[in-house]
Amino acid sequence: xxxxxxxxxxxxxxREIGSVVMEMKNITLRFGGVVAIKxxxxxxxxxxxxxxxGPNGAGxxxxxxxxxxxxxxSEGQVWYQGQPRPTMKPFEIAxxxxxxxxxxxxxxxxxxxxxxxxxxRLTHMKSSxxxxxxxxxxxxxxxxxxxxxxxxxxxxxxxxxxxxxxxxRLPYGLKKRVELARALAAEPQILLLDEPMAGMNVEExxxxxxxxxxxxxxxxxxxxxxxxDMGVVMDLSDRVVVMDYGKKIGDGTPDEVRNxxxxxxxxxxxxx
Amino acid sequence: MEFLKKxxxxxxxxxxxxPDFLMQVLWEGLVSGVLYSLIALGFVLxxxxxxxxxxxxxxxxxFAALTLVGFHAMGxxxxxxxxxxxxxxxxxxxxxxxxxxxxxxGQPDIILFMATIGITLFLIGGxxxxxxxxxxxxxxxxxxxxxxxxxxxxxxxxxxxxxxxITSVAAAVVLVxxxxxxxxxxxxxxxxxxxxxxxxAALSVGISLRTVWVLVxxxxxxxxxxxxxxxxxxxxxxxxxxxxxxxxxxxxxxGGLESITGAIVGGLAIGLLEKLxxxxxxxxxxxxxxxxxxxxxxxxxxxxxxxxxxxxxxIIERV
Amino acid sequence: MFYNTAGQFxxxxxxxxxxFPVKQDAILLGVVLLCAWIIFxxxxxxxxxxxxxxxxxxxSLAALGLNVLTGFAGQLSLGxxxxxxxxxxxCYKLITIFPEMNIIVAILLSGVFSSAVGVAFGLxxxxxxxxxxxxxxxxxxxxxxxxxxxxxxxSNHNPSGAIEVPNIDMFGITVAGPHAAPVTQYYxxxxxxxxxxxxxxxxxxxxxxxxxxxxxxxxxxxxLIGINLLKSKLTAFAVSSYIVGVAGACFVFLNLGAAxxxxxxxxxSFKILxxxxxxxxxxxxxxxxxxxxxxALPVVIKFLPDAMGLEVNPATVExxxxxxxxxxxxxxxxxxxxxxxRLWQLIREKLIIWPFPH
Numbered sequence: 001x002x003x004x005x006x007x008x009x010x011x012x013x014x015r016e017i018g019s020v021v022m023e024m025k026n027i028t029l030r031f032g033g034v035v036a037i038k039x040x041x042x043x044x045x046x047x048x049x050x051x052x053x054g055p056n057g058a059g060x061x062x063x064x065x066x067x068x069x070x071x072x073x074s075e076g077q078v079w080y081q082g083q084p085r086p087t088m089k090p091f092e093i094a095x096x097x098x099x100x101x102x103x104x105x106x107x108x109x110x111x112x113x114x115x116x117x118x119x120x121r122l123t124h125m126k127s128s129x130x131x132x133x134x135x136x137x138x139x140x141x142x143x144x145x146x147x148x149x150x151x152x153x154x155x156x157x158x159x160x161x162x163x164x165x166x167x168x169r170l171p172y173g174l175k176k177r178v179e180l181a182r183a184l185a186a187e188p189q190i191l192l193l194d195e196p197m198a199g200m201n202v203e204e205x206x207x208x209x210x211x212x213x214x215x216x217x218x219x220x221x222x223x224x225x226x227x228x229d230m231g232v233v234m235d236l237s238d239r240v241v242v243m244d245y246g247k248k249i250g251d252g253t254p255d256e257v258r259n260x261x262x263x264x265x266x267x268x269x270x271x272x
Numbered sequence: 273m274e275f276l277k278k279x280x281x282x283x284x285x286x287x288x289x290x291p292d293f294l295m296q297v298l299w300e301g302l303v304s305g306v307l308y309s310l311i312a313l314g315f316v317l318x319x320x321x322x323x324x325x326x327x328x329x330x331x332x333x334x335f336a337a338l339t340l341v342g343f344h345a346m347g348x349x350x351x352x353x354x355x356x357x358x359x360x361x362x363x364x365x366x367x368x369x370x371x372x373x374x375x376x377x378g379q380p381d382i383i384l385f386m387a388t389i390g391i392t393l394f395l396i397g398g399x400x401x402x403x404x405x406x407x408x409x410x411x412x413x414x415x416x417x418x419x420x421x422x423x424x425x426x427x428x429x430x431x432x433x434x435x436x437x438i439t440s441v442a443a444a445v446v447l448v449x450x451x452x453x454x455x456x457x458x459x460x461x462x463x464x465x466x467x468x469x470x471x472x473a474a475l476s477v478g479i480s481l482r483t484v485w486v487l488v489x490x491x492x493x494x495x496x497x498x499x500x501x502x503x504x505x506x507x508x509x510x511x512x513x514x515x516x517x518x519x520x521x522x523x524x525x526x527g528g529l530e531s532i533t534g535a536i537v538g539g540l541a542i543g544l545l546e547k548l549x550x551x552x553x554x555x556x557x558x559x560x561x562x563x564x565x566x567x568x569x570x571x572x573x574x575x576x577x578x579x580x581x582x583x584x585x586x587i588i589e590r591v
Numbered sequence: 592m593f594y595n596t597a598g599q600f601x602x603x604x605x606x607x608x609x610x611f612p613v614k615q616d617a618i619l620l621g622v623v624l625l626c627a628w629i630i631f632x633x634x635x636x637x638x639x640x641x642x643x644x645x646x647x648x649x650x651s652l653a654a655l656g657l658n659v660l661t662g663f664a665g666q667l668s669l670g671x672x673x674x675x676x677x678x679x680x681x682c683y684k685l686i687t688i689f690p691e692m693n694i695i696v697a698i699l700l701s702g703v704f705s706s707a708v709g710v711a712f713g714l715x716x717x718x719x720x721x722x723x724x725x726x727x728x729x730x731x732x733x734x735x736x737x738x739x740x741x742x743x744x745x746s747n748h749n750p751s752g753a754i755e756v757p758n759i760d761m762f763g764i765t766v767a768g769p770h771a772a773p774v775t776q777y778y779x780x781x782x783x784x785x786x787x788x789x790x791x792x793x794x795x796x797x798x799x800x801x802x803x804x805x806x807x808x809x810x811x812x813x814x815l816i817g818i819n820l821l822k823s824k825l826t827a828f829a830v831s832s833y834i835v836g837v838a839g840a841c842f843v844f845l846n847l848g849a850a851x852x853x854x855x856x857x858x859x860s861f862k863i864l865x866x867x868x869x870x871x872x873x874x875x876x877x878x879x880x881x882x883x884x885x886x887a888l889p890v891v892i893k894f895l896p897d898a899m900g901l902e903v904n905p906a907t908v909e910x911x912x913x914x915x916x917x918x919x920x921x922x923x924x925x926x927x928x929x930x931x932x933r934l935w936q937l938i939r940e941k942l943i944i945w946p947f948p949h
Contacts, residue, residue, distance in 0.1 A: 091815075091818055091819050094814075100816075102812060107808075122816070122817060127798070132799050139798075143798070385667075389865075393916050394914050397910045397911065405906065518733075565730060
């Protein structure tokens with residue numbers, strides 16, 4: 001089966017992969033004279049796990065930042081749900097259903113785990129500031145309703161016992177999990193994971209992989225992730241984009257990518 | 273229409289018609305500017321080497337001046353008093369490092385900033401307790417600072433330059449030059465700059481944080497003493513002087529918290545502009561007294577268009 | 592033992608999110624409220640009302656306002672006093688222009704004006720951050736106090752620029768001005784403070800509170816998860832300046848009776864800032880603890896030498912007072928950077944498991 005087909009299909013393990021939901025068209029990103037991303041195009045399909053890999057400094061994080069709207073591409077465009085996405089603020093993009101985690105954990109250290117995950121719901125919360133001030137009617141109901149959604153996420157990621165712990169006190173692995181919980185609580189259309197496995201030991205990596213697969217499987221969430229660890233990525237993802245020096249050098253199923261000469265060269269080095 | 277004329281035409285007509293007066297205004301603005309630059313400089317040094325937004329810098333000016341006058345009042349010769357005062361400033365630097373900074377290492381910036389407000393209050397209370405609250409005369413002539421004036425007659429008008437002001441500008445130039453030489457040519461100076469660029473890296477190559485801190489606070493104290501002498505000579509020595517400390521803040525906004533050039537240029541610019549504004553716009557149109565806020569509003573407007581200040585580098589945000 | 596939370600179960604999210612999930616907290620607050628509403632008014636002298644109880648409440652309210660901005664939303668402000676001034680002057684103009692207006696309504700409305708001015712000075716906060724913003728708020732401080740002095744319309748053309756509160760009646764009782772009874776004024780302030788405190792607690796524990804805290808803790812991440820930073824910061828400026836303005840109006844109209852423009856100068860701003868810091872940034876109750884400390888301190892410093900039979904002149908007391916506040920700030924920052932509120936929380940945590948610490 002070829003991955004360039006745009007028809008929906010079902011994977012071997014029975015997941016539905018739909019049509020293209022987001023497409024990068026000839027993205028170039030420059031900082032002054034430095035070119036971080038050079039003319040890259042690829043797409044993300046509904047329900048798949050899409051990985052972006054590449055050696056250090058390949059421009060993976062910059063790519064993710066373009067997708068989440070933190071950087072505006074110098075050239076090219078991001079298409080989302082069949083429409084070119086106009087230049088907008090990151091918070092507006094988040095409201096369109098794009099949630100993400102961060103390479104260097106970006107939790108709100110002054111809040112409890114529960115409150116951190118509740119912030120994931122804020123794009124769905126609508127009560128006015130006056131109603132909240134009185135803690136009456138809509139505001140109170142809303143708080144309880146969203147708490148229910150958050151509790152489901154908490155159950156799903158098995159972090160019930162740290163619900164009311166300030167996140168500052170949590171160990172690294174748990175912090176990563178809380179961050180995932182916060183992104184999940186937003187019930188995103190596309191979930192972006194920035195090196196979800198960075199700095200973890202084997203056991204934690206296995207846990208995280210399981211959660212990623214479960215999220216994709218149970219909620220059908222489209223996931224785009226950046227990862228260093230080739231092994232993990234190949235096992236997890238449906239399709240992989242490989243970047244090197246800001247350019248795309250490979251795109252396809254894990255098997256295709258594994259056998260791509262350019263990719264092998266980039267990772268192992270070329271004798272010349 | 274009438275108002276617009278007053279706003280955009282009259283001041284300039286005034287400037288051109290009385291160029292000697294304009295020069296006088298500019299000169300006085302420049303002298304204030306030099307002193308603002310000095311305070312801002314002490315501030316930048318501390319910020320660069322320790323990330324501390326030292327609110328106490330202005331109070332140190334007053335405290336140094338009061339100490340100097342206090343020693344002299346005890347019958348100690350003027351220059352010996354200066355040496356003693358330097359001793360007190362060194363002691364202050366050591367105490368602050370030991371009692372305040374060391375226990376607070378690694379706390380968030382805002383906490384350290386608050387701590388310097390604590391130091392400010394402590395010095396105000398302590399200073400008034402020891403020296404009393406009334407205004408004192410700076411021992412200008414005892415220090416051998418000339419007090420007369422030079423008169424020029426440009427364009428048939430009159431321009432009066434106080435010897436005191438000329439001396440303070442000259443002394444400031446000497447102080448800044450020697451400071452720059454110290455920072456660029458000596459081992460210790462380079463250590464200070466290294467610490468400003470990267471704390472951890474500086475520590476790992478064997479630069480002692482504590483020594484550097486004591487040193488920069490002492491240098492800030494020396495700058496404070498000098499500013500105190502010259503400002504005190506013009507306005508008398510009392511805690512009312514602390515208003516000039518606030519003036520250093522918009523200078524920092526304008527010049528950037530870390531830029532030595534910024535402190536100097538920003539200080540001069542603010543000194544000049546606020547004087548011009550007060551004389552030609554503030555007094556005729558707004559009832560005067562605009563010097564309290566002009567610098568702040570100016571800095572605010574500049575920052576709206578250049579958030580990194582005039583001399584700061586553009587920040588690329590990362591996640 | 593007294594703070595045992597075992598056996599207190601919650602069966603719904605609404606209950607778990609109630610104001611005091613732990614019963615003992617509610618009881619403790621009840622005791623405090625009882626003191627404030629009944630015991631103090633019955634026992635306090637006129638002097639105590641005027642110089643201690645009412646200032647504590649007004650300072651607490653102002654610090655609460657500042658805390659919304661600095662403690663919750665993370666935007667450092669050094670211009671609090673100026674916004675108190677806006678509230679006080681706005682209230683003065685309101686009752687001059689509409690003499691029939693109820694004083695409570697006037698005070699609550701005057702906050703709207705300070706809120707608007709606060710938002711105007713908060714606009715740069717999206718581009719200017721951290722210390723630069725703090726200095727920018729000083730622009731508000733210096734500019735507004737200058738304006739109070741120069742714009743004589745504000746003080747009804749009083750040459751000194753001062754405002755003097757006339758006698759104001761409400762339902763036949765004099766509540767403001769030289770003839771008002773302190774106990775009536777105390778109750779009015781207490782009512783306003785209680786109301787605003789409850790609303791603030793609600794705001795800070797709900798969605799808006801999370802938005803502010805997210806902005807404070809990590810603004811970049813906050814924006815990427817969907818927070819409109821400008822809106823978040825501006826609501827913080829609006830709510831904060833509203834509370835601060837009401838505090839200023841209360842202070843002048845119900846406690847001091849008169850104020851000159853330079854009353855709202857920078858020392859008052861710092862005083863409020865200390866209360867917020869010593870009480871604890873990001874806490875509501877801490878403001879009250881901080882205010883009590885700041886008001887009580889000069890009394891203690893004055894009282895101690897008296898008790899030991901030493902003669903100390905008032906100026907010395909004032910200087911010692913400033914010095915002690917300075918030292919206390921440093922002391923508290925070293926001992927517990929998060930203030931009295933955190934200290935209380937630590938004690939509470941210990942109490943919950945007392946007497947079995949494991």
